[in-house]
Amino acid sequence: MANGASDPARVPSTTAKTYDVVIVGGGSAGIATAASLLKRNARLSIAIIEPSEVHYYQPGWTMVGGGIFDAPFTRRSQESVMPDGVTWIRASACGFAPEDDRVILADGSDVHYRVLVACPGIKLDWDAIPGLREALGHYGVTSNYGYDLAPYTRRLVDGLKGGRALFTQPPMPIKCAGAPQKAMYRSCTRWEKSGVLPNIDVQFHTAGAVLFGVPAYVPALMEYVERYNAHLNFESKLVAVDGPGGFATFEQKRGDSVTRVEEHFDMIHVVPPQIAPDFVRSSPLAAASGFIDVDEATLRHARYANVFALGDACSASNAKTMAAARKQAPVVAVNVLAALEGKPPVAAYDGYGSCPLTVESGKIVLAEFGYGGKLLPSFPKWLIDGTKPSRLSWLLKDTILPPVYWHGMLKGREWMVKPHMIGA
Known part of the structure; x- marks a missing residue:
């Protein structure tokens, strides 16, 4: 991947170009969705709107506070995780105009899209x-x-x-x-x-x-x-x-x-x-809760057929975790590709989320569940019984999940999260 401001795919862009896909938010959900899209169609024109120069592995912060990781272990430059081939618009989104297929930036300029993917995260109030x-x-x-x-x-x-x-x-x-x-x-x-x-x-x-x-x-x-x-x-x-x-x-x-x-x-x-970010709560995309109003299965917007949302900013009732975003991103990717062809969504999300509860040094209760609290374990019970503290779950959290995040999820490698196709 090229580095530096000389890379034309990463200089600020406020032109009137219409992108196939505009992604608002360059966090876990946004980068993973872009990578999954490009794995399926490298010819797509994709813009990611993200003002931050730094990308964090936020699930690691509890381990930092608990004396397991050092803080720099959870931090990388945004440049280093931006997928090849996307246009990185280094700006803040401040509004949506879905009737006109536009995202409004803080400087007053517009970014136009055929399909919008909104994942700007959540506001810590x-x-x-x-x-x-x-x-x-x-x-x-x-x-x-x-x-x-x-x-x-x-x-x-x-x-x-x-x-x-x-x-x-x-x-x-x-x-x-x-x-x-x-x-x-x-x-x-x-x-x-x-x-x-x-x-x-x-x-x-x-x-x-x-x-x-x-x-x-x-x-x-x-x-x-x-x-x-x-x-x-x-x-x-x-x-x-x-x-x-x-x-x-x-x-x-x-x-x-x-x-x-x-x-x-x-x-x-x-x-x-x-709460949902201020510009989301005041936008036409917001549900009564303030979060982006989506169908819980397809993650398509309830009123705008070419708008999708995932991650912490969407209204789906799943637990807001990185594991949820990892499962949502491939679903959104294949549904976005269908929308670009004028077709209805083809994949469904089951509400999966995971919460590795670090209950003591070397042991974790691995909570994995979906909509309605349904248990959705990733491993057979003889290997990991998520309802009991496990040393293998600790190994997963401590050693396996960080590289899965940096080298799997953010690179479009959909290990154990292949999208479930509707009707399959």
């Missing part, structure tokens, strides 16, 4: 919790949801010898619904190993009413909750952080009443509320 943004990275306030913050999590965990540690989970939807728990389990296993766990009051505050949304995985997780003596607080939503004072405020629902409770902390791991 740090400002929704008063005091949080100012406290992040200081006063014991951290989050594995930030590249620069995950190393701070590691330092806090290693430095805490006693006191109170809080872990929070906001209302759904969020990316990687298991990540708030992973932060707790990884911290506890390190405290257990260093012998200080009995000195630490561990609390998990979740806005939800259950520990995990798929019941089959709850028994194994509860064994670790009990092992680490973590106190569960259901329907407890973080609403304010006082970093200098070391207090967090929660709204707790108890029956029909809601009360405010202040909790002191020596360390708090916060997962921010998450």
Whole structure:
């Protein structure tokens, strides 16, 4: 792959050219979809609209916070992952005009398409919790949801010898619904190993009413909750952080009443509320939820036949994980090719998502499920029983999945995620 601004496929482009496919978002979903499309038809003209010069392997951030990976391991240049043959438009999208087949850029210019693939990700709404943004990275306030913050999590965990540690989970939807728990389990296993766990009051505050949304995985997780003596607080939503004072405020629902409770902390791991990007919520593509309105199976837009969406920004009810995007990308690719020929969608997505829950050093509960909480294991039960902690699952997360991401998913290699064809 050529590098540098001299490459004509990667210079900024605001011409009136109409591309076969315009992809908004150069994250996991966008790059994987472009690569899958080009594997099938290298002659397509594809533009990817992405302002960032850096691409992250975000599933690795919980491992950074847990002391397994170093942060640079999860980071590469956007240039290095951009598929050969695409036009990289280094700009921010700020609106959609689907009636005219246009994407509007922040500078006011347009990019025209025959088919649009929208995957701009999700917005981490740090400002929704008063005091949080100012406290992040200081006063014991951290989050594995930030590249620069995950190393701070590691330092806090290693430095805490006693006191109170809080872990929070906001209302759904969020990316990687298991990540708030992973932060707790990884911290506890390190405290257990260093012998200080009995000195630490561990609390998990979740806005939800259950520990995990798929019941089959709850028994194994509860064994670790009990092992680490973590106190569960259901329907407890973080609403304010006082970093200098070391207090967090929660709204707790108890029956029909809601009360405010202040909790002191020596360390708090916060997962921010998450919403669709502003320009998506205000666009004609948005559903009532603010996310892009798609058919859950075909991932085609509910009203515009030449628009598709996947990843964290789409309205499908699957878990928002990298594994979901990996399964969605080939489905979208073959359906986009059908749309370019004026045909209806030919492939369907089953809601697959995966959440490798790192419950202790060397063991993971590998949650794999689809729409409605249906279990969708990738491996036979004799090899990996996802409802139980497994060392082989740890090997998958620690050693196998990163190269699968960089050298498989982002290169259009559809290992174990071939699209399911409708009627097949």
